[in-house]
Amino acid sequence: MLKIKNLHARIDEVEILKGINLEIKAGEVHAIMGPNGSGKSTLSSVIAGREDYEITEGSIEFSGEDIMELSPEERAHMGLFLSFQYPVEIPGVSVTNFLKTAINESRKGRGLEPMPAKDMLKKMREKMAMLEMDKSFMSRAINEGFSGGEKKRNEIFQMAMLEPKLAILDETDSGLDIDALRVVASGVNKLRNENNAILVITHYQRLLDHIIPDKVHVLQGGKIVRSGDKNLALELESKGYDWLKHEPAI
Amino acid sequence: MDQFKDKLLSSFIVFENQLNGQKNKPFHQLRRSAIDTFETKGFPTVRDEEWKYTNLKPLFKKDYNVFHSSEESLEFRDIRRYFLSESDTYKIVFINGFFASWLSSTTHQNYDVCTFSSALEKYQDIIDEYAGTIARNEDSLTALNTSFAREGAFIHIPDGKVVDRPIEIIFFTTDGDNNTFIQPRNLVVVGQNSQCNIVERHQSLGNQHTVSNCVTEVLAKKGAQVTYHKIQNDAPNASLIDSTTVKQEKDSTVTLHTFSFGGKLTRNNLEFDLVEPGAQANLYGISILNDYQLVDNHTVVNHISPHCESNELYKGIFDDHARGVFNGKVHVFPHAQKTNAFQENNNLLLTDTASIDTKPQLEIYADDVKCSHGCTIGQLDEDALFYLRQRGIPHKEAQALLMFAFTTDALRGLKIGELKNKLNRLIARKLSVNIDFDL
């Protein structure tokens, strides 16, 4: 589904990603952990097509296609979704109208007719119920005045509406209270199937208790310095990142 | 400029001779003194502080026809798109300055929705009481309009009436062989506790240059509620100088929306006199311009009486080489205590070649007042743009959505459904997208 080879990326002359290799297959859940500033959000922005980064080396393939030249919206139309670490507030655009536009533009991008308004509304109601969100969010401006946790929940609501093939969840757990974490994680699990994949970026094991990863990677200094199974996350939780420095990288 | 000025002065004599009996009415004295004012002052130039950023010289260097022949071949279906509705509005329609009765839908039943020329004949008492008492007669372009004032919209709502549908006023100009200069004159008198909604448009249908020098006087009597919408989306060869003066009595509310999306040069002189306590003036403006378009919004709110409120919010988006001017004056007179005046002007510049000159002017001569003002100039938020695109909304549509979002504060409170639909379409077309803004 996603194949990243030797990816180097820089911004403002500073190299942030220094040779990332990552392959995610359909049906898999991968987790990326790593210290602050190691390049996790940069990696997700680059995969999603943010144009501020300059890619100096390497390649990104998604669904068997080289997506390096594609715009963010084209990647989204292919089924790529990024749940932002810091969702953006957009006053003046309601959640409902935003989603309606996003879904119909995505459908248009795939050569489909717009979704009938009735179906859209029904789907919104269902997904809101799944994520235990209040209906009043539908008429509010996107993320405007939302609490930290509400923003994250709203990201997953959008994911549920858009049904992506690959969802990158950048610290979706931060800001969520314990109950919200459970609701959001179970929402994510309900969206999983053998045809899609999830890349979870997190600092904490607690999310991985709910969304169990097939693989865990440690990103440090712009490189993946270690990969392993879910036990690696547990090990990190108890030992921190420092112990990796003393171990030879793989 | 001088040539066209001379032409206007000599045209006045011709015009006067066409007036017949009207020449002996009191209103004509106004015209006479107005032409003197215009003769003395002439067209404003950039040396004039109020016209510093907008140069009329290129406009009035050209020659224009001042007298027109009536045009009767326009059919409603060909110009349907300029109207809000086929049957659910009153309509006062003009072509090249002449009333087009077959396109209009006037009334005299509970109130008068008709033409200025018929009011000059039939409602002389109302004309004598109000016409020329609200406008700024010392302003040279207003004076020019007054000196030729004969045709335009006349709306007179007696006390205690709610006008049952919106009133559309449209001034068309059609292709002739020459450039066209027209000077509509509107009078709106809304009685005590009465209500009405007005939508005004100027539309050039031809390829020649058109200049409209339009003057509108609005009186809102005690408790009246008036909403006035100006849709300015004219052709690239059309320019408009609009001078609208509003006088508000006790507890009246007047909301004036100016939507500027098109035209070559648009100058809006908008002036409010709040003369009795409890009057509330709302001034909302949205300009979305590209190419070499220019919109110059000059507003003045005169807080003459205590306990009045004014809210002013102007939003501008400028692309390509478009230019904007915002000059907002709030004048709080001595004794106008407990004044509440809010003013804000926000702008987005989409290119390095677009520009805005913005100048708030507060003149406050009372001490117990609440006044605030602010202006901003910025660009589209890149993070928001990326967020929208990540969700599958293409670049152009994402930009359009953000631009629309930027204007929404100034769109709140629109009540006419057809108008909202029309504005949605106009804004979408202006931004070259096909999306629903959920207005």
Ligand SMILES: Nc1ncnc2c1ncn2[C@@H]1O[C@H](COP(=O)(O)OP(=O)(O)OP(=O)(O)O)[C@@H](O)[C@H]1O
């Ligand atoms: N415009 C820029 N110029 C220079 N450095 C930048 C720029 N933008 C980001 N960086 C740096 O890139 C590094 C990686 O940032 P990134 O947001 O990817 O980290 P992260 O792993 O997501 O961290 P966190 O866990 O705190 O979210 C940081 O050190 C950051 O300061």
Ligand SMILES: [Mg+2]
């Ligand atoms: Mg991050």
